[in-house]
Structures are given as structure tokens and as C-alpha cells.
Amino acid sequence: MADILVKINIKNADCRNIYFVNNDNLFGGKEITKAPTYLNRDYKLVLRITSINISGIRTQTKKTFSFSKQITFLQALREVSSKREDLLKKLKTCTHKEEKIRIPTLEQAWSEYVELKKGKLASNTLNSYITAANKWILSNQKLSKSPITEITTKQLQDIVNHMLELGVAPRTSKTIKDILRPLFKPYTQRGVIKSNPAAFIEIPKFDNQVDVELEDSKIKELYDLLYSYPTEPFRSIFVWLSHGRRLNEVLSLEWRDINLEASTYTIRYENNKVRKPMTYKLSDELKETLENLGIKKSGYIFHAMKDESKKMSKATLRLHWEKILDRLGVHIRIHDLRHLIGGVLVSEGKTLEQIASILGHTSTSVTKRYSKVRQEVAAEGLDEFFKRVKK
Structure with missing residues (x-):
């Protein structure tokens, strides 16, 4: 099913040829004329370009950009608009086709994820994630050196099951899912992998409510x-x-x-x-x-x-x-x-x-x-x- 696109037309912003993917009808109407101050979900912007290439052939293409909800709408808009001239140049020279997709190992994907999250996650949260990843995930050399396209839910579930067998609390084992799910997410969005293997990790139910009662x-x-x-x-x-x-x-x-x-x-x-x-x-x-x-x-x-x-x-x-x-x-x-x-x-x-x-x-x-x-x-x-x- 094709994406539902809504034209962005915000005054004093460079919005040419940029559309919002509106599959869940987040925005009503045919245009977005005011930048939202906050979006409650991750989102995508599409840049659609039409040009005449060096052979005189009219060429059309579109490129989709994915953004986390932590990125403001205007920041995302500026990032996409900055890509326009580069894409136009590639269209005119017939070099707009995407390069071969690089498939990182789990270890490489984790390193890139950590760099991306620096400044976006609280330092103590990021440090706890790094500690958990080093202890439970990256210590498995076979798994850490495997391409992300070969990682299965069963391998990840085995990590969680091993933690539980060692007496680790379900709340702690859930950290593995919290770490890996967002790591795989962008590769799913870009079509590198068909589904997110971490999304199907099963964690025993536990009460996350902390009650402290003193007289x-x-x-x-x-x-x-x-x-x-x-x-x-x-x-x-x-x-x-x-x-x-x-x-x-x-x-x-x-x-x-x-x-x-x-x-x-x-x-x-x-x-x-x-x-x-x-x-x-x-x-x-x-x-x-x-x-x-x-x-x-x-x-x-x-x-x-x-x-x-x-x-x-x-x-x-x-x-x-x-x-x-x-x-x-x-x-x-x-x-x-x-x-x-x-x-x-x-x-x-x-x-x-x-x-x-x-x-x-x-x-x-x-x-x-x-x-x-x-x-x-x-x-x-x-x-x-x-x-x-x-x-």
C-alpha cells in the first residue's frame, strides 16, 4: 500500500518538494502550514524531485528520510531541504541510484547506535546500556560478529533466557529488549531487514511499580x-x-x-x-x-x-x-x-x-x-x- 503524503507548506521555511508521510492521518487537510511543536511518534519526510538529465530525459525520484520523535519537525525539515541540491545534481548526471547497502555486524551497529545516542540519552542511562551490552550481548563473539541480517529472535531470546536462568530479575533482562529494539529499528525502516528481531523477545511479566511504605x-x-x-x-x-x-x-x-x-x-x-x-x-x-x-x-x-x-x-x-x-x-x-x-x-x-x-x-x-x-x-x-x- 502506497504511503499517504501531505504537502508541507510552512511560511519562511524551505519546504519545496517535501511531504509528510501521513499514513495514520496525524494531520488533516491537504497541506501542513504550521510546524508542530511536538510529535508523539517517529515520522518520515519524503523529498520528491523532477529534473531533466544530461540525456534530455525527464527523470523523477523520491527519497524517504526517517526521524525520531526527539527530532523537532523544523530540524527534520532543514535536514531534508539540505539534501535537495545534492539529489538534483545526481538526477541530472544519472547518478541518483542508491549505492549498495552496507550490512554492518551487530557489533558495528551497536557502536553506531551508541554514537547516535550520545547527547540524546542521559549519560547514566547510556552507560548502563553499554555495561549491559558488553556483559550479555557483545561477549558472545559469534553473535557480535554476525551481520545484522542474520540475527534471529531465537538468538536474542536465548540471551534473555540465560539471564533468567542465572537468577537475573525480569526487570533487568528487559534491558536487553530495550537496548536492541531501537538498534534494529532504523534497519527495518530502510528495508535492510524485514522485521525487527528484538521486537519479539518475550519477557516474563513483572510488577514495575515500586511501593515504598514507611510509617x-x-x-x-x-x-x-x-x-x-x-x-x-x-x-x-x-x-x-x-x-x-x-x-x-x-x-x-x-x-x-x-x-x-x-x-x-x-x-x-x-x-x-x-x-x-x-x-x-x-x-x-x-x-x-x-x-x-x-x-x-x-x-x-x-x-x-x-x-x-x-x-x-x-x-x-x-x-x-x-x-x-x-x-x-x-x-x-x-x-x-x-x-x-x-x-x-x-x-x-x-x-x-x-x-x-x-x-x-x-x-x-x-x-x-x-x-x-x-x-x-x-x-x-x-x-x-x-x-x-x-x-
Whole structure:
């Protein structure tokens, strides 16, 4: 079945001969006259060219370009328009036929995928993917050296099954599918392989919901231990974590991310999961931590103990977290502080707007609806949270 194409005709943009593949009727009408700010799926643009070649023959061709939903519509449009003159030249000289498709090995495809995802995935996420790939996938030399056209679902399923036999949690084994599915996807789209072998990997069902339940007395004791921790900069880090931030977000903070005049701080896009800069209000507690540490103009706020040019490692902080847990008598993860905040706020009847703003959770609808008031509602929600858990 032929693709359904919609002409792009956006004012002040180079849209000549460029069409949007509209098979799911994402856009109504015959033309797209305004660039969408966000697309909720991957998409394709088609460049259609007609020219007279050197033999005087009228020649027509089209080329399809695939884009991830993380690429803005205007960025994709600029990329396609930049290819137009090159394609016209090839048409006129009869050199427009596609070159022979290169078939990479799985190892080569993985290296290219990692390069592509640098700057698009959070660094800690990408590092965890690399670690998992090296341990479970690329360690199989026969598989890693095989062309991607010869990789089968059974081979990939065998990896997952082996992990499960070793007692690896289903949640962890799912990482293999999370890694490989997007790796094979562009080769499927370009017709190099007929179907994505990773798409059919079967993972046992598991409950991905993390419930952390502590009695109010224990939550208050925990926050008292965090806020009275005797050693800096670890006490200050605990204070930042208690505001709903992820550990990597806190350790990646630099002084340039702090705006004391506006009383805000920003988690840069490369340091959070939503891949967008997120700005929050500085509470009085956070301002106090900055003053205690001694405000500087540059560098990491929480730097490594022996090298201020590097951020503190997670392992360094976890030693102090274990001391907190020993006194508390309860085993929870650092990340569970976020779940505690969410659980308490839900029980208090706080809105999704407040909870999503505090924790930095977002979807398209939440981002569009509440982006202008995120700082205010997050600050209000945290005030209510601290009234309940702090002595």
C-alpha cells in the first residue's frame, strides 16, 4: 500500500518538494502550514524531485528520510531541504541510484547506535546500556560478529533466557529488549531487514511499580537523620535529594545552574530523563546548603573529594547513605526518597500537577499544560510535604 503524503507548506521555511508521510492521518487537510511543536511518534519526510538529465530525459525520484520523535519537525525539515541540491545534481548526471547497502555486524551497529545516542540519552542511562551490552550481548563473539541480517529472535531470546536462568530479575533482562529494539529499528525502516528481531523477545511479566511504605514516624525519623547529618557536603546532598531530585541530577549540578537572583536552579537536559531543561524554585533549605558550601562562580557544586574538576561519585555518597540506614533500621534505596515524596503527596490529595512538577515526571499533555507554573506548584507542594515529615 502506497504511503499517504501531505504537502508541507510552512511560511519562511524551505519546504519545496517535501511531504509528510501521513499514513495514520496525524494531520488533516491537504497541506501542513504550521510546524508542530511536538510529535508523539517517529515520522518520515519524503523529498520528491523532477529534473531533466544530461540525456534530455525527464527523470523523477523520491527519497524517504526517517526521524525520531526527539527530532523537532523544523530540524527534520532543514535536514531534508539540505539534501535537495545534492539529489538534483545526481538526477541530472544519472547518478541518483542508491549505492549498495552496507550490512554492518551487530557489533558495528551497536557502536553506531551508541554514537547516535550520545547527547540524546542521559549519560547514566547510556552507560548502563553499554555495561549491559558488553556483559550479555557483545561477549558472545559469534553473535557480535554476525551481520545484522542474520540475527534471529531465537538468538536474542536465548540471551534473555540465560539471564533468567542465572537468577537475573525480569526487570533487568528487559534491558536487553530495550537496548536492541531501537538498534534494529532504523534497519527495518530502510528495508535492510524485514522485521525487527528484538521486537519479539518475550519477557516474563513483572510488577514495575515500586511501593515504598514507611510509617509517618519512620519518615520523620529519616528526614531528621538526613537534615542533621554531621558531615558536609553529604548533608547538603541529602537535602537536595529530599526535594525530589534524582541522585545523578544532584551530583551533576554546577554553580552555573544556580540563579540566586531569580531564586531558581536548572537541571540541564543532558542530566535528566525527560531530555529537557527543568527549572525549579530554590527553597530556603537549598539556599542554606549553597551558603554552607561557599558559593562559587563555576565548577561542580558537589565535586569529587580529591579532584574538584570531577563530580562526586555515587559510590562515595552511598557509604554515608548506609550510615543513615543503619541508624534508621530500614533498608531503602536513595531513589526511594522520590517514591516517599510521591506517596505522601498522593495521600495528602495533591494534584498530578504538583506531584509531576516536584518529581520531574512529565508527559506531553502535562508538559504543555503546566510548564508555565511548574516552579510555583512544585514549591507549594514541597512546603506541604516538609510540614508533615519534618519535626
